[in-house]
Amino acid sequence: xxxxxxxxxxxxxxxxxxxxxxxxxxxxxxxxxxxxxxxxxxxxxxxxxxxxxxxxxxxxxxxxxxxxxxxxxxxxxxxxxxxxxxxxxxxxxxxxxxxxxxxxxxxxxxxxxxxxxxxxxxxxxxxxxxxxxxxxxxxxxxxxxxxxxxxxxxxxxxxxxxxxxxxxxxxxxxxxxxxxxxxxx
Numbered sequence: 001x002x003x004x005x006x007x008x009x010x011x012x013x014x015x016x017x018x019x020x021x022x023x024x025x026x027x028x029x030x031x032x033x034x035x036x037x038x039x040x041x042x043x044x045x046x047x048x049x050x051x052x053x054x055x056x057x058x059x060x061x062x063x064x065x066x067x068x069x070x071x072x073x074x075x076x077x078x079x080x081x082x083x084x085x086x087x088x089x090x091x092x093x094x095x096x097x098x099x100x101x102x103x104x105x106x107x108x109x110x111x112x113x114x115x116x117x118x119x120x121x122x123x124x125x126x127x128x129x130x131x132x133x134x135x136x137x138x139x140x141x142x143x144x145x146x147x148x149x150x151x152x153x154x155x156x157x158x159x160x161x162x163x164x165x166x167x168x169x170x171x172x173x174x175x176x177x178x179x180x181x182x183x184x185x
Contacts, residue, residue, distance in 0.1 A: 025151070026155045027158060028139060028154055028157070028158065030136055036123065037123070037136055037139075038123040039121065039123070039161045040121040042117060042119045043117060043169060046174050047116065047172075049076075049113045049115050050076060052172060053076050053079060056111050056168070056171075056172065057074070059168055059171035062171065063167055064083075064085065070084065070085045079113035079114060080111070082108070083109050086104045086107065087107075088101045089101070089102060089104065089105060089129075089156050089157075090102060091149055092152075102149075103127050104127075105125055105127050106126050106128060107122050108122070108123055109122045125157065135157065
């Protein structure tokens, strides 16, 4: 009986590992020269530097629970907002069928404003689990320290960045002009 239970557990563990192998490779922008990962984008949008700066401050207040703790620099004259924050990473336990927090990712973001456009960057990403692991190290599958669960982590990082950037992009759009009511009602 014990051998059957052990065999079933072994199958479930292997199925979980195989499932991680079938995940698609995430699109992580890795610079081989500097050995760093940096996500960035320039967005053209209607508005002055001050208007864009103010929209971003409103976004910070919506996106982060404690935006004043997250941001280190909010400088309108230079048109720059710099912040540091983190988000959790999860693994899925195939035996218990639960999602567990297993690590966190520290990151730095910078948003710079000019009339009619802004640029955002997310960099200095590092995963903290049992030790600090730079994202670049997680991309090297031939490294002896490579772990299969890192692929899942990279996918979660990519999803977070996509959510972060799309949320920012939506909030940075100018408000639509309100329709004036007809005076002939």
